[in-house]
Amino acid sequence: MKFVDLKSQDKKIKKNILNKINNILSKNDYINGKINNKVENKFSQKYKLGYSALVSSGTDALYLALRLLKKKYKKGEIITTPFTFFSPSETILNAGFKPVYADINLSDYNISVKSIESKINKNTICILPVHIFGYPCDMNKIMKLAKKHNLFVIEDCAQALGAKIKNKFVGTFGDINAFSFYPTKNLGAYGDAGLVSTKNKKYFNYLKLLKNHGSKVPYEHLIVGENSRCDTFQAVVLNEKLKTIDILNKKRNLLAKNYYKLLRNNNNVVLPKYDKNNKSIYHQFTILVKNRDKLLTHLSRNKIPYMIYYKKPLYKQKFFKKNKIRLKNTETVVSKCISLPIHPSLKNSDVQRICKTINKFYFQ
Ligand SMILES: Cc1ncc(COP(=O)(O)O)c(C=O)c1O
Structure with missing residues (x-):
């Protein structure tokens, strides 16, 4: 994967x-x-x-x-x-x-x-x-x-x-x-x-x-x-x-639907907002999780790829040396977010394996 x-x-x-x-x-x-x-x-x-x-x-x-x-x-x-x-x-x-x-x-x-x-x-x-x-x-x-x-x-x-x-x-x-x-x-x-x-x-x-x-x-x-x-x-x-973008976006949406379905009963995971009036194209499927570091180790052990978008708020980049800003929600999200695979060639069985691995980590 x-x-x-x-x-x-x-x-x-x-x-x-x-x-x-x-x-x-x-x-x-x-x-x-x-x-x-x-x-x-x-x-x-x-x-x-x-x-x-x-x-x-x-x-x-x-x-x-x-x-x-x-x-x-x-x-x-x-x-x-x-x-x-x-x-x-x-x-x-x-x-x-x-x-x-x-x-x-x-x-x-x-x-x-x-x-x-x-x-x-x-x-x-x-x-x-x-x-x-x-x-x-x-x-x-x-x-x-x-x-x-x-x-x-x-x-x-x-x-x-x-x-x-x-x-x-x-x-x-x-x-x-x-x-x-x-x-x-x-x-x-x-x-x-x-x-x-x-x-x-x-x-x-x-x-x-x-x-x-x-x-x-x-x-x-x-x-x-x-x-x-x-x-x-x-x-x-x-x-x-x-010529193919609509099909690819649809595929991303179907994969997202599967993620919502398979993770919705896991209260250790906060799913991205869903609102029928706002149609996302799911460039990323990003969740907030408890015990992120341990979960990441578990995902790596199970050969599940992930990314952390984004590791720190931009105001913490070295460039802004004297910046003392702290924004509460931003700090929370950077400390808990994980982006899961959602590219259009991903299979539903991949999403099932990812969700099963995440659920197993919390409920075992
Ligand atoms: C939110 C956002 N803005 C701007 C850019 C810049 O686009 P580019 O890489 O094509 O210069 C990117 C991405 O790469 C992006 O994610």
């Missing part, structure tokens, strides 16, 4: 992808190729994103969004979550802003709206929520709060392509929205790739300039931009994988 299994997942589509890549090789159409625009339109239509631009990574998608914000504000505070990958905080810092951490909910591990509200002050310019592990943040409340205080919102959808709040996809609430196609994401490229989207045409035009050296016409530079373009190879891979 593997924690992630990209090889089996791609078995059926690999040949097709290789043929298409060969075609690109024969045309030498390597960067921002003809197909890129087609793929951008597909994403926009399928996920109701408005305008979208493929970029070189999810990190770049966030950074471009923040550079756009830089047009309006030289400095300012951005409220975000300490329980995620470093990228959102890193790009906030790289853009010259200050990340301010709000606490998370114990139930879904997402940023708490109440905590966001308590952090808003005259220096706040933006809220940057992350739909962690594929479960949507409470975007309706976040947008209401943002409107009340005139704040910009950047949605980090890196782990949640296809997740929904009622019938609305994530990535359709914020002013600008960022997606990652890092290979282990639910829709993964064969390398780094990402997408930035917005419903605002003006923002979009600026993002397009930013991602391509500030240039519309070769060698004419209207602004100082970046090189954040997406390779044509990656666009080809994404185009093929888009």
Whole structure:
């Protein structure tokens, strides 16, 4: 059993992808190729994103969004979550802003709206929520709060392509929205790739300039931009994988259902929030457990792979030397969380074995 299994997942589509890549090789159409625009339109239509631009990574998608914000504000505070990958905080810092951490909910591990509200002050310019592990943040409340205080919102959808709040996809609430196609994401490229989207045409035009050296016409530079373009190879891979993403997300959901069923009677385990109005894509299946260290040893002994996402809150990273922040729920979650395998090639019998092993640990 593997924690992630990209090889089996791609078995059926690999040949097709290789043929298409060969075609690109024969045309030498390597960067921002003809197909890129087609793929951008597909994403926009399928996920109701408005305008979208493929970029070189999810990190770049966030950074471009923040550079756009830089047009309006030289400095300012951005409220975000300490329980995620470093990228959102890193790009906030790289853009010259200050990340301010709000606490998370114990139930879904997402940023708490109440905590966001308590952090808003005259220096706040933006809220940057992350739909962690594929479960949507409470975007309706976040947008209401943002409107009340005139704040910009950047949605980090890196782990949640296809997740929904009622019938609305994530990535359709914020002013600008960022997606990652890092290979282990639910829709993964064969390398780094990402997408930035917005419903605002003006923002979009600026993002397009930013991602391509500030240039519309070769060698004419209207602004100082970046090189954040997406390779044509990656666009080809994404185009093929888009055809299978709904099936893969469905598979993740079925596996999650099995986890809920088989672990629900174990009161040593807290399962991730389930709400029929919020459709998670289960990028991870993350539980909170008692006696984590001993359970981890037990899982390893039984050859069950797991990951700890995330081992510490971002405010405890060495970089923030003098940071004295302590956020109660975040501290609880990092001390108890375990992510169990949930990739689409996992079998139901694997989930059964995992749950049996966990239940045996507590009830033997
Ligand atoms: C929540 C989150 N935001 C941003 C990123 C950055 O994406 P990328 O690796 O494509 O730069 C990642 C992941 O890798 C992520 O998990």
